[in-house]
Amino acid sequence: MVLKNLLFPIFLFVLISLVSCSTQGPQYPYIIGFSQCCDDAWRDVMNEEMARELTFHSDIQFITKSAQSSSSLQIKQIKELIDSGIHLLIVAPNESQPLTPIIEEVYQAGIPVILIDRKTESAEYSAYIGADNYEIGQTAAKYISSRFKDGGKILELQMAMKISPAAERHQGFVDEIKQYPHFSIIKSVEMNLNLSSDVRDSVKSLLSSLGPVDIIFGHTDLLAENAFSAASELELEEELFFVGVDGYPSTGGGIESVEKGVLDASLLYPTGGGEAIRLAMTILKYMPYDRINRLQTTVIDSTNASILHSQLSKVHLLQKSINQQIHRNQELQGIYQNQRLFIFFLLSSLMLAMILGGFLWYSLRAKQVINLDLQLKNREVLAQKTQIEEISEEVRKATQVKVEFFTNISHEFRTPLTLILGFAENLLPSLKFNDQTQLNIKLIRQNAVRLLRLVNQLMDFRKIESEKMIIRASEQDILEFIQNIMKSYFPTARNRDIDFQLISRHKRLPVWFDVNMLDKVLFNLLSNAFKFTPDHGKIHLYVRADKLENIVKIKVEDSGPGMRPEVLNHIFEAFYQGDGTTKMSTGLGLPLSKALVQLHQGDLIAQSIPGKGSRFSLSLPLGRHHLKDEEILPFEPVGFLNPGEYLDLEEEVLIPVKEQQQNQEYSILIIEDHSDIQFFLKQQLEHEYNIISSSHGVHGLETAIELGPDLIICDVMLPGQDGLSITKTLKSDLRTSHIPIILLTSQSTVEQQIEGTKAGADAYIPKPFNASLLKEKIKNLLHNRQILRESYGSVLMGIQPHPSYSLDQQFLHAFVLFVNQNFHREDFQVADLSKEFGLSRSQLYRKVKALLGQSISDYIQQIRLQKAEELLKEEELSISDIAYKVGYSSPEYFSTVFKTKYDISPTKYRKDWS
Numbered sequence: 001m002v003l004k005n006l007l008f009p010i011f012l013f014v015l016i017s018l019v020s021c022s023t024q025g026p027q028y029p030y031i032i033g034f035s036q037c038c039d040d041a042w043r044d045v046m047n048e049e050m051a052r053e054l055t056f057h058s059d060i061q062f063i064t065k066s067a068q069s070s071s072s073l074q075i076k077q078i079k080e081l082i083d084s085g086i087h088l089l090i091v092a093p094n095e096s097q098p099l100t101p102i103i104e105e106v107y108q109a110g111i112p113v114i115l116i117d118r119k120t121e122s123a124e125y126s127a128y129i130g131a132d133n134y135e136i137g138q139t140a141a142k143y144i145s146s147r148f149k150d151g152g153k154i155l156e157l158q159m160a161m162k163i164s165p166a167a168e169r170h171q172g173f174v175d176e177i178k179q180y181p182h183f184s185i186i187k188s189v190e191m192n193l194n195l196s197s198d199v200r201d202s203v204k205s206l207l208s209s210l211g212p213v214d215i216i217f218g219h220t221d222l223l224a225e226n227a228f229s230a231a232s233e234l235e236l237e238e239e240l241f242f243v244g245v246d247g248y249p250s251t252g253g254g255i256e257s258v259e260k261g262v263l264d265a266s267l268l269y270p271t272g273g274g275e276a277i278r279l280a281m282t283i284l285k286y287m288p289y290d291r292i293n294r295l296q297t298t299v300i301d302s303t304n305a306s307i308l309h310s311q312l313s314k315v316h317l318l319q320k321s322i323n324q325q326i327h328r329n330q331e332l333q334g335i336y337q338n339q340r341l342f343i344f345f346l347l348s349s350l351m352l353a354m355i356l357g358g359f360l361w362y363s364l365r366a367k368q369v370i371n372l373d374l375q376l377k378n379r380e381v382l383a384q385k386t387q388i389e390e391i392s393e394e395v396r397k398a399t400q401v402k403v404e405f406f407t408n409i410s411h412e413f414r415t416p417l418t419l420i421l422g423f424a425e426n427l428l429p430s431l432k433f434n435d436q437t438q439l440n441i442k443l444i445r446q447n448a449v450r451l452l453r454l455v456n457q458l459m460d461f462r463k464i465e466s467e468k469m470i471i472r473a474s475e476q477d478i479l480e481f482i483q484n485i486m487k488s489y490f491p492t493a494r495n496r497d498i499d500f501q502l503i504s505r506h507k508r509l510p511v512w513f514d515v516n517m518l519d520k521v522l523f524n525l526l527s528n529a530f531k532f533t534p535d536h537g538k539i540h541l542y543v544r545a546d547k548l549e550n551i552v553k554i555k556v557e558d559s560g561p562g563m564r565p566e567v568l569n570h571i572f573e574a575f576y577q578g579d580g581t582t583k584m585s586t587g588l589g590l591p592l593s594k595a596l597v598q599l600h601q602g603d604l605i606a607q608s609i610p611g612k613g614s615r616f617s618l619s620l621p622l623g624r625h626h627l628k629d630e631e632i633l634p635f636e637p638v639g640f641l642n643p644g645e646y647l648d649l650e651e652e653v654l655i656p657v658k659e660q661q662q663n664q665e666y667s668i669l670i671i672e673d674h675s676d677i678q679f680f681l682k683q684q685l686e687h688e689y690n691i692i693s694s695s696h697g698v699h700g701l702e703t704a705i706e707l708g709p710d711l712i713i714c715d716v717m718l719p720g721q722d723g724l725s726i727t728k729t730l731k732s733d734l735r736t737s738h739i740p741i742i743l744l745t746s747q748s749t750v751e752q753q754i755e756g757t758k759a760g761a762d763a764y765i766p767k768p769f770n771a772s773l774l775k776e777k778i779k780n781l782l783h784n785r786q787i788l789r790e791s792y793g794s795v796l797m798g799i800q801p802h803p804s805y806s807l808d809q810q811f812l813h814a815f816v817l818f819v820n821q822n823f824h825r826e827d828f829q830v831a832d833l834s835k836e837f838g839l840s841r842s843q844l845y846r847k848v849k850a851l852l853g854q855s856i857s858d859y860i861q862q863i864r865l866q867k868a869e870e871l872l873k874e875e876e877l878s879i880s881d882i883a884y885k886v887g888y889s890s891p892e893y894f895s896t897v898f899k900t901k902y903d904i905s906p907t908k909y910r911k912d913w914s
Contacts (some may be wrong), residue, residue, distance in 0.1 A: 014751055028061035030088070030284050030758065032277075033081035037094035037118065038069040040222070042271065045248045047766035048115075049273025052319050055326055057281060059124060072097040078102050088112045088280050095162045096120050112283045116276050119164040129272045129293040133165040136267050136297050140243055143265060143299050144183070144215055147241065151182020152214030155206060157188045157199075157223040166190075166340055169219050169245065186210055203230035212239060221246040221254035221266055228262050245269050247300045249312035258305040270295035286727040297446070436454050444678060472598050473624070474633045478511040478552060479504060479543060485522050486541070487762040499538035509545055511552050512624045512632075513600055515668070521593040521604070525556045525616050528589065532614075545622065551602070554618040561567055562721070563608040602627040666782055669709040671700030671726065672744070673718055681713060684771045685778070697721030701729060704736055709784075711778060713751025716745035724759045731760030735843045737807040738850050740781040810838070812851055823863045824887045830856050864888070865901055872910045879906050 036043060036051070047064070063081060067074030071094045078103070081089060089106055091113065093099035100120040107113045112126040136374040144154070156173065159166035171189065177183050187210055203226065207213060210679055216231075217226030224244030227326050243721060247254040247268040254266040272295050282289045300308060427441050482502060493500035529539045537559040545552050563571070574591045594604040601621050608614040624632065667690040672678040675695070682691050692709060694700035697720035704712055704726075712730070716723035723743050730736040740762040745752070756764040763777050818836055822828045832855060834844050848856050864886040871882045883894035898906050 012144055015383065017130075029059045029176065030057075030281075030353055031061045031063065031084070031086045031091065032088050033078075033084070033086035034062065034064045034278055034283075035074055035078050035081065035089065035091040036064060036066045036309065037092045042246045042248045042269070043092075044222070045253070046271035046273040049271055050277055052322075053274040053277040055322060057277065060277075069094060071095045074099065075102045077247065077831060078106065081511075082106060082109070082111070086111065088114070088284055090114045092116050092118055092272055093118045093163075095160075096164050097162070112280075114276060116272055117165065126283060127279055127291050127293065129276050129295070130165075130298050131269050131272075131295045133168035134172035135176070136245055136269065137169040138176040139297060139299065140169075140217055140245070140267055141173050141176035141180075141183075144217065144243060145177070145180045145243070147264075148183070148214065151180065151184075152217055152241075153212060154183060154185045154215045155201070155203075155213050155227075155818060156185055156188040156469065157216065157218040157227060158188055159219040160192075164439075166219055166351060172666065184249075184338065191223055196222070199223060199226040200230040200233070203227045204234060207231065207234055207236060207382065211330055214239075216240055216242050218242070220244060221248070221263065224263050224266075225257055243267075247308075255300055255305055255309050255312070258300050261302075265299055265301040268300055270297070272313050275459055285447070333515060344454075355603055400639070406830055407471070409622060438546045443679075449675070469519060469599065471627075471631050472633045473512045473514050473600070473631055475510050475512050475629055476515060477618075477622070478509045478513070478554070479506060480508075482519070482554070483513070485519060485526070488523075489526055489530060493539070496530075496535045498530070498533060498535070499540070502541045502543065504543040506543065506545060509543065509552060511620055511622065513620060514596075517596045517599065521596050521618065522554075522556075524593045525618075526591040527559070527779060529556055529558040529614075533558045534560065540558045550620055550622050551619045552618075555615055556618075557613060557615045559613045562610040562613055563606075564610055568606060568608050572604075585819060666710040667707070668778070669693075669694065669700070669704055669705075669707070669712045671697065671712065671714040671718065671723070673715065677715075678742075680771075681774075682774070683691060688775075689778075696724070697726060701726050705733065707740065708736065708843060708850075712739055712741045712776075714741060714743055716743055724756065727756070727759040727761050732807070734807060734811055734837070735847065737811075738785075738847060742774075742777060742781070742786060746902060788851075811847070815848065819860055819863055823860055823867070824885060826884075826887055826889050828860065828887055861897065861901075865898060868894070868898065868906070869909075872906060873913050875910065879910075882906070 018318055023752075032282075036047070036268065050062070054060060063084060063086065065077040065081065067077060074094050074097070078089070078091065078715055081470060093103070100122045100531050103113055103115075103120050104122050104124045107124045114127050115128045115130075119132045144152075154177070156170070158170055161167055161170070174185065175186060187206060187882060189202065189206065191202065199309065203216075207230065210471075215223060216227045218227055219261055221244035224242045227238075228237055228242050231242075242263045242265075244257070244263050244266045247258075247266040248271070249255050254263065257263045258266050268776070275295070279289060279293060303571065313530070347787065349517045354509075430897050479502070486500070486502060492498075515584060521576065526539070533539055539556070539558045543552065543553040567763060571590050572594045574588060588605075597604045597618055597620070602619045604616065604618050606614065667684060669692045670678055670681050670685075671694050672681065673695045678695065679695055682693065685691055689710075692703060696702050697718035699720070700714065700718070701721060714723040714726055718726075723745070727741050727743065730739060732834070741760065742763040742765060743759075743761045744765055744767060745756070751765045753766075762781055765777065766776060815833070815837070818833065830841055830844070834841050837844060841845065845856060848859065852859060854862075868886045871877055871885065879895070880891040883891040886894070888894035888897070895906055898904075898909070902909065904912070
């Protein structure tokens with residue numbers, strides 16, 4: 001008990017020792033706040049120069065805030081910097097007048113203030129650093145006069161005149177250019193630096209309206225560069241001389257623009273970032289300094305741009321090297337601190353180990369009491385375990401009864417399926433039936449075979465589970481056996497242009513196996529390979545005997561889509577069906593195949609790479625030492641088993657391709673990957689509608705956007721992209737939002753139907769479906785679309801759009817409004833509408849035709865004639881004036897169109913009305 005009471009004080013002492021030995025955070029003797037007015041490329045260079053200089057001053061905590069061109073935000077940020085306890089403030093005022101009071105307040109509070117780049121309306125500040133903007137304006141004028149001996153006309157593009165650099169540059173430029181009478185400033189325009197597109201539009205307008213211009217002087221390189229872009233669009237860039245201000249060295253900056261020939265010249269406008277940090281340290285250390293610090297400017301043109309660019313690039317490389325050395329030094333400091341802390345931790349751990357050693361003795365005594373308690377609980381757990389085992393046995397028996405019942409029912413399926421197959425075989429081929437009837441019978445036979453194969457798989461699976469399946473092995477040539485199975489797939493491989501071949505260096509390879517079992521395995525692997533391999537792909541079988549391991553390896557490789565790791569990990573589990581993006585299956589084939597191989601003391605494994613393909617590797621022991629006497633046939637089997645029972649006959653039924661009928665009024669797109677269902681839908685609908693089909697989700701989506709059908713029938717489970725995703729995409733796309741969509745699916749629960757409705761589906765029909773019901777659904781949807789079409793034109797005019805409007809209603813409202821605002825223009829065309837709504841001519845035509853029931857040209861003409869009717873009734877304008885007012889190029893053409901529409905001339909219409 002004494003030891004226990006001493007434990008806490010000792011532990012507390014060790015903890016305090018650890019804390020006292022840990023390194024403290026960095027202490028900064030000087031805290032400098034920087035209030036940046038805005039963000040642009042030139043100010044990025046200023047920030048980089050400050051950061052470069054700060055690397056030499058580890059005793060400075062530097063706090064930066066950007067006002068993003070907002071004077072009110074900058075005032076708020078300066079107050080925050082003062083509250084944080086800064087020793088000095090560096091500020092680039094966004095605007096002179098609004099920032100003057102707060103800067104005076106800071107200065108009067110005894111905190112030194114350095115103005116950089118821009119000034120305020122007051123002289124209350126510690127120091128100013130920046131270029132002489134009046135001198136920059138003069139230098140620009142002098143340089144231009146030196147390049148144009150005969151004079152010229154100048155367009156000046158100004159920054160916001162609320163800031164001091166803009167006013168000073170303008171004044172210096174104006175005062176100096178007066179010295180040269182052959183030059184004239186034909187226009188000085190204030191520009192919005194934040195919107196380059198506005199600058200370009202304004203310059204284009206000025207160049208078009210001002211007449212001849214020889215020189216464009218921009219207060220910044222950005223203004224001059226945008227002026228160059230505007231002139232390029234007017235093909236005037238070769239006739240103009242562009243001069244900017246900044247000459248900053250970053251990529252795409254002024255120096256590079258001069259070097260590339262975008263600007264003819266730029267005046268260096270130093271940022272003063274590094275000088276500001278050095279001046280701040282001079283002030284903080286109470287050393288003498290100059291209150292006004294002017295930075296020198298120079299002209300950058302084609303004679304020195306490359307040299308400056310090269311020199312500045314070298315400076316950046318050197319700075320990068322310095323930064324790397326600083327970073328490495330910081331890493332070494334961190335390693336040193338970590339090692340120091342580790343030593344203290346190790347010593348503390350040794351001390352704790354000694355303390356815990358004493359505490360362990362105390363714990364052993366307490367353990368005896370705990371063990372007694374655990375024994376009581378263990379008896380309770382054992383009693384619960386026995387109860388759980390009894391319940392599990394009852395559940396197992398109940399499950400066994402259910403499985404046996406289902407197996408017996410499955411066995412009963414064989415008799416009617418055999419009869420269906422028998423009668424179908426007797427009916428084929430027959431001259432009594434036409435081609436369509438024989439095709440239907442073939443489809444009945446094919447699907448009956450599939451169902452029979454599923455029943456057989458279920459019964460085999462049940463036999464393996466109950467350990468009642470015994471192999472009957474005989475020695476066979478495995479290569480001949482495989483080649484015999486491959487013959488069944490050669491027609492499918494030829495039809496689909498699949499590279500299908502067996503690759504082996506052996507000519508004969510005897511192996512002991514059960515013919516009846518192994519053919520089920522190989523047929524299952526090949527059926528899966530053909531199911532997932534696309535046309536023009538490859539399926540290769542490799543057979544090799546491994547003498548060292550005494551096994552034969554059979555590999556089936558395909559170039560299909562492959563499987564994701566989470567799917568691959570479960571494919572040998574019974575009834576597993578992937579993630580719904582693959583073709584439908586029962587989930588029994590692969591588990592059954594693996595079980596049959598394991599009965600041979602072999603193994604079946606799978607490998608897959610998404611997007612490249614899959615490989616199934618089957619291994620069987622060589623020889624017969626692994627077989628029991630009762631597992632060996634006393635006689636050789638006669639030939640190999642007929643594979644028809646196990647072959648997927650989907651490729652055997654050749655569905656005839658009918659010529660697409662083009663006279664139907666509506667077109668329907670069917671997106672369905674199951675070829676039989678796709679054929680059935682085509683057969684049911686092709687007499688009334690134009691049918692377009694697709695078997696892949698992505699391709700179906702692209703087809704819907706490209707062709708814009710009148711209605712879409714889409715399966716939910718599709719490769720590439722599922723039906724719900726397709727529906728959401730189409731319903732949220734302006735090009736296709738008006739198209740009704742019917743979802744077909746085998747998922748028939750209410751929750752699944754709600755999910756389909758939320759996705760935007762107009763109808764949700766579960767499989768199996770009634771063809772008549774589907775046809776009526778299609779007719780109703782197309783009829784409802786016609787009703788909406790007739791109501792849209794009359795309802796949307798004059799009504800303000802509401803947030804609850806559908807995408808189609810919003811489009812129609814914008815469409816009608818745009819037409820009514822522009823129909824009076826003679827040059828108003830469909831191309832204007834395409835540009836306005838971002839749709840191609842064909843997409844826009846289909847959209848408007850589907851929603852309004854008439855072409856765009858007819859609708860525009862209808863609006864023009866309606867307006868003409870109103871004007872004719874007012875009797876204020878002549879027929880010619882009305883024709884021009886509603887957008888017709890000539891009164892004669894207007895009269896012809898009006899008479900064609902109303903069977904009366906405009907003159908007679910006005911006379912009859914009056």
